[in-house]
Amino acid sequence: MKKKNKKRIASVEVRSFGEKTDFFFSIFIGLLALSCLFPFFFVIGVSFTSESALAIHGYRMIPAEFSWDGYKYLYEFKDQLISSLGVTVFITIVGTLINTTFTSTYAYAISRQNFKYRQFFTKFALLTMLFSAGMIPNYLVVTKMLGLRNSIWALILPMALSPFNIMVMRTFFKKTVPDAIIESARIDGASEIRIFIQIVIPLAVPGIATISLFAALGFWNDWFNALLYITSDNLFPLQYLLMKIQSNLDYIAQNVGLSGVNAGMSIPREATRMAMVVISTLPIALTYPFFQKYFVTGLTIGGVKE
CATH class of the missing domain: 1.10.3720.10 (MetI-like)
Structure with missing residues (x-):
């Protein structure tokens, strides 16, 4: 009985460790995916910024002054x-x-x-x-x-x-x-x-x-x-x-x-x-x-x- 309990405890610990590892890597991959999309969103934000705002405030993802x-x-x-x-x-x-x-x-x-x-x-x-x-x-x-x-x-x-x-x-x-x-x-x-x-x-x-x-x-x-x-x-x-x-x-x-x-x-x-x-x-x-x-x-x- 003790051996069975130890095996169950070990399997539970391994499963919980695997779940934590999957959660960590899911967050890591999600952040990596967002970092890949960030430059494109940044370019879109700059494309809608006026030239004067770019000269004063520099490049921003959220336009300081919206312009077409x-x-x-x-x-x-x-x-x-x-x-x-x-x-x-x-x-x-x-x-x-x-x-x-x-x-x-x-x-x-x-x-x-x-x-x-x-x-x-x-x-x-x-x-x-x-x-x-x-x-x-x-x-x-x-x-x-x-x-x-x-x-x-x-x-x-x-x-x-x-x-x-x-x-x-x-x-x-x-x-x-x-x-x-x-x-x-x-x-x-x-x-x-x-x-x-x-x-x-x-x-x-x-x-x-x-x-x-x-x-x-x-x-x-x-x-x-x-x-x-x-x-x-x-x-x-x-x-x-x-x-x-x-x-x-x-x-x-x-x-x-x-x-x-x-x-x-x-x-x-x-x-x-x-x-x-x-x-x-x-x-x-x-x-x-x-x-x-x-x-x-x-x-x-x-x-x-x-």
Whole structure:
């Protein structure tokens, strides 16, 4: 009886210690999550602060003097912003679909043991992660060989395949799609395309959602390809347009005294900068919760090394 009582007491103590530990780590993770959200809320607060209040009181999350001046200044570019937003949404959707399709099919092929050239194509993908041809060869291929200068495809095709995502999906397919299922489908007479669409894709939804999120973030935040290949105002993506507005703000501020006018003083530089950050990050931040459950599962399974 004494031994049983001791075991019960020990189990109760272990359980209470585990509950206390879980409570402590829950609070710690919650505070860590709030610390990650704090900078974004801080940027939103500064974007609604007047330029004079920023000069007197400095940066504050709660505006000392509420103002829409930053957003009003951006509203003057509303036609360009709407056009650039449409371009960004298009290249993000189409580019993500293309990237996910190419990446998942490539990764599935090299994850199968019966694929004769899987080692060659695996090393080929890894080689592109280690070595890059450089900016000039890329520019010549896109503009001269493919003739995509001032084309919407110049913003999509250079990012149509991701070697890192290929390695993630390769491991994911090997861990979640057993060879026995594939062999059973082949015995039943299913083609490779049918196996991939009807069997592999439903099993790989978390991994595909993970690489889709990576690809969407890459296309949404990309401005460098527009800088290299795009000169037409109608094809500027949102990030590149906001960068140009930022450059114009800096140019006006630096040359206020040279022209003898005071035009630059009326422009809310800091509030406009923060407003641009809000406009560029808010849409993608709102879509992230819909991918979160797939993102965690796909990243943890696909990140296992072999």
